[in-house]
Amino acid sequence: MTLLIQTLIQGISLGSIYALIALGYTMVYGIAKMLNFAHGDVIMVGAYTIYSTILLAHFPGWLGVISAVVFCGVLGVVIEFLAYKPLRGAPSLNVLITAIGVSYLLQNMALLLFGGNQKSMLPDSFDFPDVKIGNTGITVTGEVIFTITLTVVLMVALTLFINKTKMGKAMRAVSEDKDAARLMGINVNRTISVTFAIGSILAAFASLCYGMSYAYIKPTTGSMPGIKAFTAAVFGGIGSIPGAMLGGFVIGILEKLSSAYISTQFTDAIVFGVLIVMLVVRPTGLLGKKIREKV
Amino acid sequence: MKKIFSLVLAVLMVASCAVAFASCNGGSKALFEKDPEDNVIVKIGGIGPLTGDYASYGNSVKNGAQIAVDMLNESGALKGIKFELLFEDSEGDGTKAVNAFGKLQDDGMNVSLGGVLSGETKNIVASAAESGILVLTPSASAKDAINKDNAFRVCFNDPQQGLYAAEIIKEKGLATKIALFYDNGNDYCKGNADTFKSRAAELGLQIVTEQTYTEGSNTDFSTQITAIKEAGAELVFMPIYYSDAAKFLRQAVDTLDTVFFGVDGLDGLIGECGTEHASDCEDVILLTPYFADSVDPTVKSFVEAYEEKFGATPDQFAADGYDAVLAIAEAIEENGFTPDQLMEITAEDFNKKMVAAMTKITVTGATGVMTWTADGETDKDPNVLQIKGGEYVEYKTADAE
Numbered sequence: 069m070t071l072l073i074q075t076l077i078q079g080i081s082l083g084s085i086y087a088l089i090a091l092g093y094t095m096v097y098g099i100a101k102m103l104n105f106a107h108g109d110v111i112m113v114g115a116y117t118i119y120s121t122i123l124l125a126h127f128p129g130w131l132g133v134i135s136a137v138v139f140c141g142v143l144g145v146v147i148e149f150l151a152y153k154p155l156r157g158a159p160s161l162n163v164l165i166t167a168i169g170v171s172y173l174l175q176n177m178a179l180l181l182f183g184g185n186q187k188s189m190l191p192d193s194f195d196f197p198d199v200k201i202g203n204t205g206i207t208v209t210g211e212v213i214f215t216i217t218l219t220v221v222l223m224v225a226l227t228l229f230i231n232k233t234k235m236g237k238a239m240r241a242v243s244e245d246k247d248a249a250r251l252m253g254i255n256v257n258r259t260i261s262v263t264f265a266i267g268s269i270l271a272a273f274a275s276l277c278y279g280m281s282y283a284y285i286k287p288t289t290g291s292m293p294g295i296k297a298f299t300a301a302v303f304g305g306i307g308s309i310p311g312a313m314l315g316g317f318v319i320g321i322l323e324k325l326s327s328a329y330i331s332t333q334f335t336d337a338i339v340f341g342v343l344i345v346m347l348v349v350r351p352t353g354l355l356g357k358k359i360r361e362k363v
Numbered sequence: 364m365k366k367i368f369s370l371v372l373a374v375l376m377v378a379s380c381a382v383a384f385a386s387c388n389g390g391s392k393a394l395f396e397k398d399p400e401d402n403v404i405v406k407i408g409g410i411g412p413l414t415g416d417y418a419s420y421g422n423s424v425k426n427g428a429q430i431a432v433d434m435l436n437e438s439g440a441l442k443g444i445k446f447e448l449l450f451e452d453s454e455g456d457g458t459k460a461v462n463a464f465g466k467l468q469d470d471g472m473n474v475s476l477g478g479v480l481s482g483e484t485k486n487i488v489a490s491a492a493e494s495g496i497l498v499l500t501p502s503a504s505a506k507d508a509i510n511k512d513n514a515f516r517v518c519f520n521d522p523q524q525g526l527y528a529a530e531i532i533k534e535k536g537l538a539t540k541i542a543l544f545y546d547n548g549n550d551y552c553k554g555n556a557d558t559f560k561s562r563a564a565e566l567g568l569q570i571v572t573e574q575t576y577t578e579g580s581n582t583d584f585s586t587q588i589t590a591i592k593e594a595g596a597e598l599v600f601m602p603i604y605y606s607d608a609a610k611f612l613r614q615a616v617d618t619l620d621t622v623f624f625g626v627d628g629l630d631g632l633i634g635e636c637g638t639e640h641a642s643d644c645e646d647v648i649l650l651t652p653y654f655a656d657s658v659d660p661t662v663k664s665f666v667e668a669y670e671e672k673f674g675a676t677p678d679q680f681a682a683d684g685y686d687a688v689l690a691i692a693e694a695i696e697e698n699g700f701t702p703d704q705l706m707e708i709t710a711e712d713f714n715k716k717m718v719a720a721m722t723k724i725t726v727t728g729a730t731g732v733m734t735w736t737a738d739g740e741t742d743k744d745p746n747v748l749q750i751k752g753g754e755y756v757e758y759k760t761a762d763a764e
Contacts (some may be wrong), residue, residue: 071590071593074589075586078583078589183414184414185416185418185606186606186609186610186635186638188609188636188637190639192639192640194643207617207618209617209618231404282610282614283610283614284611286416286605324585325585327580328586328589329530332576332577332587333575333577336580341607
């Protein structure tokens, strides 16, 4: 029983990180109708930004987080402007290949700047106290509590932003019908830029959680969480924001349960296997909308 | 226009092939080259990861070997014979290592240092079997990494380390309930874990849980840590590399209050934990044939030279690299080669004689006094070390103090 609860807590924590990243995938897909495969590497950039500010330049911790949020936000907009905007009318395959190119560009830039060896992202002082639950033997680490809390706060904020603000309304409109939105006087390009910025800011927070849980980073740090989060986004229904949140948690819990009860070797096979089953049974994902094909 | 161009290209290709053949069949080219001062240059070719996850090992071996080369050249121990170290980056990848081996052969390598990691060395040894060149790997420890007659190693093999580890745990009374934690996609880790398991069973040590991971899942160890805790282990035996060990310890130290015990792959852990996470690796115990604070004169002179040149304390891989070069020099001395003989000898003859000498020599190096058996294994005693305050100290049991 203890093992089950402990595993579920770890799963929710891991799922929170996936959910934060998956939100970036799903928002960009919903609005720009493209898969931004460079998104995973934005996490890596965020991680190195925090590392540079805190450990190399010795600024206080909060400044490290702020600089990562700002830098990633700007980076998201710049990537969109330089790499994707010129391809706005092009076939989606071109954009996909470009995204993969951007992903490698970011990884290799990090390799050039920081080298291939793994680096400790945060100083030891960045450690939250663990919480022991009564005498059940269950320990919840401070990082887990922080990660889950931060994710919930960010999700509530994002939901409010999308449902209550004018920009949120514009995003929903663009996602539903880009041309109609343009005719209604919505600045589509600006809306897309803002979407990229928000997605990348969420990735920066994900990098903070990643660094607190796993401590060490390297230039390929973003790829695996990126792929898992993409899986989560598809699982939940790509384009759907609640779907990405749900998908993140489901994938995280599934991964932890299968590694605890089945095998640590086959975890990834099981996770991706479930994705395949999902795509066969329900191609639109858990909360995805059925889109009627216009003929 | 296109036709003419392709014709020219074809002619060029044929010409270049002819040149290549001519240089191969000429045979007049001597095996060795001479430097301006008329010394014969013996080229030692090393391959190892200089970048990437295992970069610390490759760079240490390279630097250690360089120290030995410099020392031998300065002292003039072998009259009229100088050494040169060529070193190629493999990034820890077997295919790249084979390519690097080919490049070194083109560059005129006379003796090979094999690879630094077990996997890449296996590939290099396979490529080297054809020419019969002496391969002396400093650090490839998997049992089958040197499965050819011309291959030898300076370090222990994995079964040896796993055996010693089980024996030392039993002898020092460190624990009776042991958890195994290793990367089971890695030859080195799995090799050590397997022999540890069988030896532990013979010694009556109980393995309460066996937790594994793979290269693709070496980020989140929380499941394994929970399982180790649930199993009530007193000691975690982790025959893994330092980069994974640093990540594992970071996540484990808060939850587990066990003893952490590893083998020579943990060498480099102190640097990896750095000042940020120095407390993670405190009290970790590891087995290694070498340690820098030894009072042995050979070790001392090596450590001093290394610190002066590279500004860092040499780890075990550096010592292995150093000893490999010393052994090569010893093998040349054993054969009594003079510079003139070397200028006339054929590659086949030289390789044969070097390989034959390996089983006859005794080398006093930084990793102890070594002799070699015909199957390429070395014989020497390991030290049991513990990390205390960011340094290695000889491990002492509580009642011995």
